[in-house]
Every structure is written in C-alpha cells, then in structure tokens.
Amino acid sequence: MIEELDGTIDDIRRQVGASLVALDLWESGSALSLAGFGTTPATGPMLHRVTEDLRHAATLAGSRLDDYHVLTVGGGAVVVVSRPHLSAALLLTDDAELAWVLNDVVPAVRAALDAASV
C-alpha cells in the first residue's frame, strides 16, 4: 500500500508541478497520516479536524460540505481534498492561481485519491 501511495504522491506532483511545496495523505476515517512530504505529523490531523468543523458549519448553514476546501495562507494556499477513504492536503506557493486550483488541481487530486482507494 505504501508503494501505491508513493505512486499517488508522484502522480499529484506531476500534475501540480513546481507550485507544490508539501503534501500529506491521511486516512479519512481516523486522520492517520499515511504518506507525504514537507509536513509535520500534526498537519494532517489538524486539517482533518478543520474539515470536520467546516462540515458542521455547512450543515448549520443549511448545506452540505463537498469534498474540498482551499485556504489562502501567507505565501500560498492549502488545498484539502477529502474523499471517503483517503484525504490529502497540498501546500501550494502563491503563484498558483485560485481559479487553476479549483478547476484543475482539485479534480486531479480527487482522481488520484479515488484511484489509490480502489
């Protein structure tokens, strides 16, 4: 499985390009970090918790959370894609335009996570 996840990381790296600074993959149910680079052990669990908070907020707001959210941070953006089995967080530099992130990066990560979950 680790080799498969390494392959998933390579796929994401290839598609996102030089804007990708860090990546973390974790299991969606337990928030257990499975693979990645450039992040600390706390990054995945903390972002998993944020995703759950957003899910709760969306429910209170009368809607339902989809599978992604993008947070701009100093010097870049954090993209979180949460699929039923695997979730991923990408730290991108600020030259990554948000429109490109929404239209291209999120679907690519979604496809990679679904392929790794099979």
Added chain:
Amino acid sequence: MLEVAPVSWIEERRLWFAEDYWPTEASEEAVQLAGTHPDRPYTPPLHPGLPVSPAEVRARQGRGFSSLTRRHRRRRHGHGHEQEQRRTDIDLPALEAALDAASAAMGEGLVDLVVWHTSTGLALASRGNAAPELASAWHAATREVRAMLPHADLPDAGTYHLVGLEDRRLAVLLHVHPDLGACVTVDLDVVAVDSLLASSLPQLSRDLAATSKGY
C-alpha cells in the same frame, strides 16, 4: 504661640555630616516615633519583635511616608492575558452599499451573502437566502481554522477560504478586517470562478474593509 529658636538649616546639615555616622536602618527610637501618634496611646506589641502598626513597618523598612500623602497615578493592572480593547465604528450604510454592489456584480449567481462582527459573530448585514444561523456557523468555523494553523505548522491565514458545497456551490469566507468577516455563497453554474476571484471578491473585500474604522 510657641517661640521657636532660629535654626540654621545649613548648620544642621554640617553637624550631621560631621558626625560621620549615617545608619542605613531606622533606629528603634525613630521607629517608635514614627509608629506613634500625638493623640493615640502607644500600645506595645504582645510579643517582642512584632510590629504594632503599618506605620512602624514602613518606618522600620525605610519606606518612608511621603507617598501616603501623594495621590498615585492609576496604573493599568494587567495580568498579561487581557486583550487590548480595540474600539471600532462600522459604517452601516456603507456596509449595506457594499453588499448591494456585490449583489449587483454577482447577479443570479449569488446564493447568499452575510457579514458578521468577528468579535461576537453577530450578523451585521445579509443578502439572499441568508438564514439567521449562517453568520454564527461560519464565524465559529473561521475561528477554528485560524486557531488551528499554528498547531499544523502552517503560515497565517490569508483573505479567502474557499469551501466547496454540494450542488456546485462555493462558499467563500472572507477575512477582510480584524472586525469583519463575510461569507459569500455562489452558484458555480452561474458565476465564473475567474471573474469572481479576479474582480468581485477583491472589490467586496475593499468595500468591506473601508466600512470599519478604529477610534
């Protein structure tokens, strides 16, 4: 009227200086004199060594009595955890105008738009199908996100947080000002993401930031 012998202040100081004895502690006699009162009787302590009164303590420790008659300037007593109270004034007509402009720019693609006060989470203005709990729900989420970032070893949050919702909707959480937060929910089937991120949202951010002024 008592006749007071003329005293040369300078002569007294010369004699004192010539004594060559300048104790650093108050003498017992001086302490007793400071601890007494012209009208109140002197009460010796029950046990030797115990001070009789605060005056005696001050005299013995050499703190003196000058500050007792001078009013202290009130100092701020902080315990280190208090947050500085920033007073701000939010121009509500300007806020409403900013929301009107954003609604006009996004047209049919705007689902709802709500602006809240970041300190309290209370909604200040809204457009579209904004439920009463919308502001407090997103306000709580944004606070959690910002609190999490240092623990996740990530940089500080920027201006936008794009949250994907079901049915091709996108909620954009704006943090434009320390006092104001906003959530814009749009329908991605109607609104183009490029124009939203390039013009509509930055304009709304600028307009909202201009409505709040500190004083």
